[in-house]
Amino acid sequence: MQDHIRNFCIIAHIDHGKSTLADRLLQLTGTIPPDASVEQVLDDMDLERERGVTIKASAVRMEYTAKDGQTYILNLIDTPGHVDFGYEVSRALAACEGALLVVDASQGIEAQTIAHLYAALEADLEIIPVVNKIDLPSARTEEVAQEVADLLGVDPDEVLRISAKEGINVEQVLEAIVERVPPPSGDPDAPLRALIFDSHYDPYKGVIAYVRVVDGSIRHRDTLKLMAGGAEFDVVELGVFTPGMKPAQELRTGEVGYVATGLKSVHQCRVGDTLTHKHQPASEPLPGYRHPKPMVFASIYPVDPEDYEDLRDALGKLQLNDAALTFEPEHSQALGAGFRCGFLGMFHMEIVQERLEREYDLDILVTAPSVEYQVVLKDGTVKRVRTPAELPPRDRIAEIREPWVAVQIYTPLEYYGAVMDLVTKRRGVLKDQEHPAPDRVVLHFEMPLAELIVDFFDQLKSRTRGYASLDYQPIGYRPGDLVKLDVLVNKEPVDALAMIVARENAYRVGQKLVSKLKDLIPRQLFTVPIQAAADGKIIARANVKALRKDVLAKCYGGDVTRKKKLLERQKRGKKRLKMVGKVEIPQEAFWAVLRVGESDED
């Protein structure tokens, strides 16, 4: 039986046809009806479908009778399709023995594909190269096949040429999986070790862990234990995905399926952890477990303070399904009560924001994202700083360290200059470059994460007309020449507008921020000076001129009600402004910090 299992995943850039291919495989094996929609069957969250990418890995079991007449169990494990989820991708890969590397016949290889390919090679997976969309008029099938072959160091003949959409040569893919992907190699008699590569929360069955059984087996009603997390539970239900959840009695060595744990939070059952038997535990967990760490921080405030409790509930509910999301209460002098939230990256942050707005119908204000700084004080202690407001006074700081990332940018050669220019402006350092194809280049940079999270993707896309793609991995903290940029409105510092910036950029950022704020803050009854200060020195200043005229002309025929209504409306409008000291600041001003990034390429 173990000989007849093949566990594989699909590595592809967004839009290169991963979902379409998956659907075809499911249709050909009779797992879903042949006329089942070519929509993304694997994606079971609304949001994923709309974004056209996969947020969470999931798994489907297929049965396939190959040309050799034997029936195989094929488990397709899906991998998240975005740079923020690198760790989740690595766990999904660890659950497989093989990977389909799918490349679009007209687009060619992208940075993300390469990053995932490297990860798959590191996980020692058998790679099956596939060129997809060969039916398109713009297909450069042979060229791309050669590119892929060069990248992998294989013969171009080994590259499959298919069109998942038109169903061309898809059968070859199934045969290649059976022939080339090795069967799982675990020991059925050893103590249980099962890798958790994904999970979701079910209100009735608790956390559903998606597992790959590496050694031993799991039976219904077994008492299991999480080797890193420590939680213990009785198996409420177990089974396989077909693609819905189908209960089974046992999950044996090499199999992929789910275990209903009854646990109340995905935080107790994290991706990468190892399941074993409580009474007959394995001696060593599976390698590679990592606690997911938020990289990007931003504060979320309810627009209406009355929604604070609802916001807390909503974040709590999201967290049930999202082990990487963190939040803690925060109070801002300008914005009131809210939460400081941690995310894996910008994309993760956008997803959370969108879900809060759409699924929970909340009006929220999200502040400009920031990273977590390590501040070494003169007494030698290290303080973690997630918001500029937490930065200790200057004279107590010995050093500020900021997180750096390794960035890979894959781009057509013609945009080399444009990309270099952008990266250099963002304090990036070029480390290395590769030419996987004559007119393509992979640039390896290191740069501060803080530079990446403000508008970098959009800038990269616009400078390369969408052709460049990007991946990144954290590489630790480095000391930086950083300075807190304070913004003073009417001589009072406004915490929610403060930023931590590179000293070399402080003057430029300060100027831009002040001039944006000047346009965004409405005229008040008095002149409002807006200043940016760094290191206690004012580096930029502008005035919002005092309002001179705001008066109703006439009172027609004794109709006071009309006039009163106008003033009531004016009063309501005023309520939507935040009072900071004596100055009314509209919500948009708090976004100005973000817009400074947008325009810094002038």
Added chain:
Amino acid sequence: MGAHQPSSLGLYVHIPFCRVRCSYCDFNTYAGLEDLMPAYVDALTREMAWYGVHPWVQAAVVDTVYFGGGTPSLLPLPLWERLFDALHRHFRLAPEVEITVEANPETLTPDLLRGLRGLGVNRLSMGMQAVHPQDLRLLGRSHDFPTVIRAVALARRAGFDNLNLDLIFGLPGQPLVRWQEALAWALRLAPEHLSCYALTLEHGTPLQVWVRRGRVPPVDDDLAADMYLWALEALEQAGYRHYEISNWARGGHACRHNLKYWRYEPYLGLGAGAHGFWRIPGQGVRLANVLAPRVYIARLGRQRPPAGEVQELGSPAVVSRQYLTPDDMALELALMGLRLTREGLPDGRFREVVGRSLADFFADALPELRDLGLVDWDGRHLRLTRRGLLLANRVWVRLMEGR
């Protein structure tokens, strides 16, 4: 009934007809309904009867009457005669009653003017608005400045010795000097009274749409402020007393009817969309009539006023009857009273209406507004400062906050 029995009442009569609607007007006015004028005047006389039968009205004298529009001067003399006949039949007019008629200069003929004067009209308010042809065209006015000169001369010849001219400043594309010239020309016509209004772009008016679509430049509020300050200076020098935010008078010719609004005194509203206001113990009452002239006519055509005991003051044209609490009245009183630049809002009057002192009622706002230099408060009168005049909305919004 139990209403505070006032000794005197104002009467506002709305005449909603216009030949053409002006581009800035969002008022209850209609062009092309002139055929309705006789029926409308009939309805007005019937509405007068509804009020006139009321003992509370009978016990008071009417000392101001104001025919506003629309363009009241579009009504032909015979219709005016019917209106005045009913007016005298249903109300006790004070011997010194002020009777104002609003007029567009191009509608005034010697006959009409003499006729109105003969009926007892003693104040004429003329919509001059601007002088420069470009400004007049933008506002959608049908007259030119020579017409205003002729109309003023005709009015004087007909015996009108209390004349108001309405002017608008802060027009899109109007430079300061053009406003200065308009004001100078108006002064040469030596009116007893001048109203100078800053243009307000009312929602849904053609002018507002033009500005929104960029066909007409936006209004520059800072420039409008300069124009206003110029008017303050120039009119003061010419001997006019500034007595209300937008109103100036010389020789004691302040508009007594409009003063009733600002002093929160009672008035009845007759005609389509007209409002009335008076007080009863512990409360204020505000009535609003139905807006559409046809509906107004229909509502008054059905029933006669009851002969016996009258239940409530009003007419079948009333569509809303609002009862105002002392808190409501406090804000309205501030809204109206602060417009009076010289007399301001007297604390005594405030206590009488609201039952509390100004300092007590607006305990938080008053010191703040004074610190901002927007109001003067000497413990007895609350007034807007010169700066506060231009920022009156801010003052009112601050007063409304926390209420």
